[in-house]
Amino acid sequence: MSTPDPRQIAVRLLHWAGRAQRSFPWRTRRDPYVVWIAETMLQQTQIQTVIPYLERWLRRFPDVEALAQASLDDVLKMWEGLGYYARARHLHRAAREILQRYRGKIPDDKEALLSLPGIGPYTAGAILSLAFGKDEAVLDGNVRRVLTRVFGIEEDPRRAAVERRLWQLAQSVILPGHAREINEALMDLGREICTPRSPRCHRCPLADICVAHATGREDALPVKGTTRRVPHYTVTAGVVWNEEGKILLARRPLEGLLGGLWEFPGGKVEPGESLEACLRRELKEELDIDVVVERPVAVVDHAYSHFKITLHAFHCRHVGGTPRPLGVADFRWVDVSEIRSYPLSRADIKILEVMESEQNEGR
DNA sequence: CATGCGTGGCA
DNA sequence: TTGCCAAGCAT
Missing domain, CATH: 1.10.340.30 (Hypothetical protein; domain 2)
Known part of the structure; x- marks a missing residue:
């Protein structure tokens, strides 16, 4: 032809x-x-x-x-x-x-x-x-x-x-x-x-x-390249409450994954580390605060462009340290009702939805 | 030039 | 359930 x-x-x-x-x-x-x-x-x-x-x-x-x-x-x-x-x-x-x-x-x-x-x-x-x-x-x-x-x-x-x-x-x-x-x-x-x-x-x-x-x-056609399999990570996030009943939101660095979005702070679980230990470590490293990890909020599976996560969210109580933006772009103590006005990732919206449904059930 | 970067729909 | 795919760009 x-x-x-x-x-x-x-x-x-x-x-x-x-x-x-x-x-x-x-x-x-x-x-x-x-x-x-x-x-x-x-x-x-x-x-x-x-x-x-x-x-x-x-x-x-x-x-x-x-x-x-x-x-x-x-x-x-x-x-x-x-x-x-x-x-x-x-x-x-x-x-x-x-x-x-x-x-x-x-x-x-x-x-x-x-x-x-x-x-x-x-x-x-x-x-x-x-x-x-x-x-x-x-x-x-x-x-x-x-x-x-x-x-x-x-x-x-x-x-x-x-x-x-x-x-x-x-x-x-x-x-x-x-x-x-x-x-x-x-x-x-x-x-x-x-x-x-x-x-x-x-x-x-x-x-x-x-x-x-x-x-x-x-x-x-068109011919496709070889697809690499995506890694899977276990990740934690903290819904950190202070004495006034406010929640700590952190802003992600302005470059990279979800850059500039706000989130419940946390991070990747390291080999051999418990979920609770991971959360305490991440909040110390990124925000220089001490927390007590309390009951779980939700477990969320989520796929990003090049990896997958299982996200374990916990309620946490702020027990020490004034937050400092060490590994985050910014942070803010906010009322539950204000969280929706911040740009969040899908995964954190799922967590928020669980919290809101609990609130509506009067828990 | 290869890789990082979200999410939802579909088979 | 899992993988593939969608009107790309920056570095």
Whole structure:
């Protein structure tokens, strides 16, 4: 089978794009700000997850200025539960930079976009083509899957040389003046038809020119790398009460896992260590306080991006030492009713929900 | 260039 | 239940 003709692909995609489409917020409004926020939320995240977050976000931060003027805590709170929290921190920083350097206007220049935190090649291409109508390609997971199949690319797409070739192919199917429709069609095709498993080739407008379809390689492409098994850790967390009936919340360091979120402090159990000893040690190391570990609150299983934990939470009584932020970014004594107003990770929300249900049962 | 970085849905 | 996967970016 000959190599598919990019122009023919473009024409097919444009025709296919003429069908009834779902109306997403970032399609109804071509506002660069909306596209920027939506595309950032959509990084590694599915549409149905993003939509409610996006709607809330746009009500709370309707433009660059509102976002720039918000506190990081407000921004993280709106992002709570969406994951990959560096995205929210980057949006916040970028908004301040856009306000300062570009008078609040999202730049329509590729180099300027790429220099902003959180904007890489995909998001820059998406903003330029979808919001500004420029003839720029996008290459995301959907487009990568479509192109590796249509062109029958058997090499690992994560290799830099293959990645460059895929960008060239993505650019080659852009018909001048039609980048927006082509890019959206490619991504729609990848999401709805050219799916990772069991692609619906009988409904695909490219099926008759697709190398993978012709050779029965649809399910094998794109080739996957070797998956490493994820480690599992046992972790403790303390709901530390003081004499006034307040609870100690700690803020995680601003970089790294769950950066900037608030949590019930604790940490990883070391080999041979009891849960209670772990908790006393961690609270001493991170906050320089002494506690008595009392009854358990909850046991929560949780999976992060690259490891899993079983989290044992205990009520604790603060018996000594004024907290100091040794291994945390900040700390605060708060009323139970105030905890919900802080951005927390999913695992800590599960703990909080158990506490709230106990409270409602009058325990 | 390889790795770190969340969460929820699905088979 | 477990593993796979999803509109990537930073370092």
